[in-house]
Amino acid sequence: MTFCPNFDTLQSTILVSKTFHRVFQTRPKSITRAVAGNIVGPALPQALRVIRFPYDDYDTLDGDLSMATACPEDDKSVITAEEVEKLEENCQVVAELEDIYSLMNKDRTSKTSVLTSEESWRFRRAMYRIMLYCNQFSGTRYTEEEIELNDEEILDKIRKQRTAVLNEYPTDELQQLHSVVQFLRSIFISLSTTDLDFIDSLLSTGPANALRAWQDRSYEVIQDDVEFTMFDDEDDAPLFEGYFSLPFENIWTERKVTPPKEDDPASKWILDQVNGANDTCSQCATPGGLKLYTEANWDRFPIILANLLKKNIKRNQSITQSFFTATAHLVASDALGPFIGDLFDFALKIKPEFDGWERTDSYCLTCLTRFLEEHLWIWFREERIKGGWTPPEDCWYGWNCRTQIHKRYHADTKNHLCAPIKGDPA
Structure with a gap:
């Protein structure tokens, strides 16, 4: 019984037979504490102290400092x-x-x-x-x-x-x-x-x-x-x-202890080793360590997706309104990580210059931002077409068009989800 991983398992064990129940009745305190230790681990004394507060209805403003030693961490009372x-x-x-x-x-x-x-x-x-x-x-x-x-x-x-x-x-x-x-x-x-x-x-x-x-x-x-x-x-x-x-x-x-520095990492005094502390970006070799982005932390990407649309597309209200609707489920959710992963798979089909960019690699903020900027607008165009949208005539200046920003009629009647064939594409 003391090896039960949680209290649901312990209860099931006790209910198996009257014999097991009698065994539990002989040592309820030690068995319960052992299972609690299996759940919480060696920090059980500190965990018990939390749930047993407040102690004896002490007055927090009476000036008495006894709360510092009230309910000691070695309390062995029944759980x-x-x-x-x-x-x-x-x-x-x-x-x-x-x-x-x-x-x-x-x-x-x-x-x-x-x-x-x-x-x-x-x-x-x-x-x-x-x-x-x-x-x-x-x-x-x-x-x-x-x-x-x-x-x-x-x-x-x-x-x-x-x-x-x-x-x-x-x-x-x-x-x-x-x-x-x-x-x-x-x-x-x-x-x-x-x-x-x-x-x-x-x-x-x-x-x-x-x-x-x-x-x-x-x-x-x-x-x-x-x-x-x-x-x-x-x-x-x-x-x-x-x-x-x-x-x-x-x-x-x-x-008389040297105080911690303001910029001391949260890993200090807790961790004996940090994995990948000296790692660099898989593409540009910029040092990044734990600040690099991987599949595990993509859902915490700090930039709003709409700001990653190509060039002037991000200022085209006709496009951004539809884009917000299409990506609303990704905002502040764990769905963003898998979405970026799918974008890597999508990129292999449309951008040969990104061959070698693997979803399993680590990227600095600059490189991952560039990757998203180059692919997000194409993904959105394909999604709109799948949803039944028929693109109007392409604007010659494509995503680089400045007119789409301030003329709604032009933004609505021309397609800007395309590469420019006139003007400066840079």
């Missing part, structure tokens, strides 16, 4: 049925975040984690500790009256409590936690084209919300989960300012 459900839910979140972390920091060619068992333990232990921290210091745990007028005395108590909580961990494990915070920060940064002034506010919503934002490809999906206005540029959010950085700074100073 209840309700806790089992929460364990499995949180474990799924952490596992999916590990997959994302691995893709971004360990190996760009695999959508599932390739972290070693030791690396995975470091990552998951830190992630559960971050979960706990965000639960302890969630914005929804304070009333507006408690923090109104930016009461410095109250804010100072909260900051001291945050420092006390993180100060319980050894320096090496705290450095690992810092790396995982950097990873969560990178998720939110990747979802915005501008700097996020409220990044600390986003981090305070916790790892589960970081995962939701990644999956939805927008941090706006988590706004409804936050009570306080923190997404308005005109409003300050002193409660969240330096949410992690201030406690870290206090601890590094107290322990």
